[in-house]
Amino acid sequence: MGFTKPLPAGVIAPIPPPTPWIGDVLEAAAYAGTGGEFVAGVRAEASAEQFGLEKDLPVVVVLADGLGLHQLLDKLGHAPTLRGLRSEPVRAQTVAPSTTSAALTTLATGRTPGATRMVGYSVRHGDGVMNLLQFAPGVSGREWQPEPTILERMTGRGIDCAIVTDPRFQDSGLTGAAMRGARFVGAQDLSARFGRAVGEVRRRTPLTYVYWSGIDKVGHGHGPNSHAWSAALEDFDMELRGLLSSVGDRAQVLLTADHGMVEVGERVDIAGVPFLAEGVELVTGEGRAAHIHASAGQAESVEQRWREYWGDRAWIFNRQQVPQVIGEGPGLELLGDLLVMPDGDAVVGDSRTQSQSALFMPGVHGSLTEVEMEIPVWRLC
Helix, strand or coil, rough: CCCCCCCCCCCCCCCCCCCCCCCCCCHHHHHHHCCCCCCCCCCHHHHHHHCCCCCCCCCCEEEEECCCCCHHHHHHHHCCCHCCCCCCCEEEEEEECCCCCHHHHHHHHHCCCHHHHHCCCEEEEECEEEEECCCCCCCCCHHCCCCCHHHHHHHHCCCCEEEEEHHHHHCCHHHHHHCCCCEEEECCHHHHHHHHHHHHHHCCCCCCEEEEHHHHHHHHHHHCCCCCHHHHHHHHHHHHHHHHHHHHHCCCEEECCCCCECCEEEEHHHHHHHHHHHHHEEEEECCCCEEEEEECCCHHHHHHHHHHHHHHHHHEEEEEEEEEEEEEEEHHHHCCCCEEEEECEEEEECCCCCHHHHHHHEEECCCCCCCHHEEEEECCC
């Protein structure tokens, strides 16, 4: 069965991946911060040049979760520090699905979700469902995700690098999967995290990675078009000003993100749509990138009904087609029978097995629209 909706031009992550993409960012920073001593991939030097990075000057990579390029440019009036820069962001692409667990792991490894097994917010695991941000008891993110990270490859060669994030994340499954290898530096609020990053610059740490989730949380809770989102950007921008002032010319600061976000308009709960629920055993993934697990022998009929229902309002990939989206590798085994990625502002879920909070968030991400897929890579100083 062919595609119901044509693939969006320029927003799929095939092998080799598009240029530039999120998998280039940490490689380029590691290359530049070590003066070219550490080369993680064949594109590292070209990517560093594309992002405006200089060799042999420490790099601080700041990742603002949920700060998609479109939202950033639309709300740049709320960010006087960024608006006042002479430089402009490079337009880059995240991975599919455009979600945190997949994107952060690609950032950390330079590999697609198919290879890393980080294929969405949740996956089928045994008889239940496992969240790929925290994992299930007894499941190690280090063992789940098989690809070596750039950070552990650096430390394996005796090169110092640091990750600055929430202290609660030190032993999390996602840290083990994506950010293993770096020296962990815990700090709670953004001001403290930037303060720790400045300390790493003074130590001349070649690569420091700072993670901030505040904008993403507000986007999920209030929507990316809300006043609360604009206020969160204002707060972030104010703290950035302090970071840039403290760093001066002693390091390079590179700002990026893992995905953008859309406001939900249409909610499709298959529990109330028997035509879609028939033959479906389980829905995992997330509302904008749903993994549809069909009952035994029902995959073909489920695919036919779902394509008929969604028409050109969603990208639907079966088992044979999905490698074009997430790449090859062991992650393909986790997706079930269909990967359904709505266009527009729709989400799909199943209240028979999913929580109301997951089904009714105002802001979401995961699909292939430009708003979700396009991210900034911006050298700030």
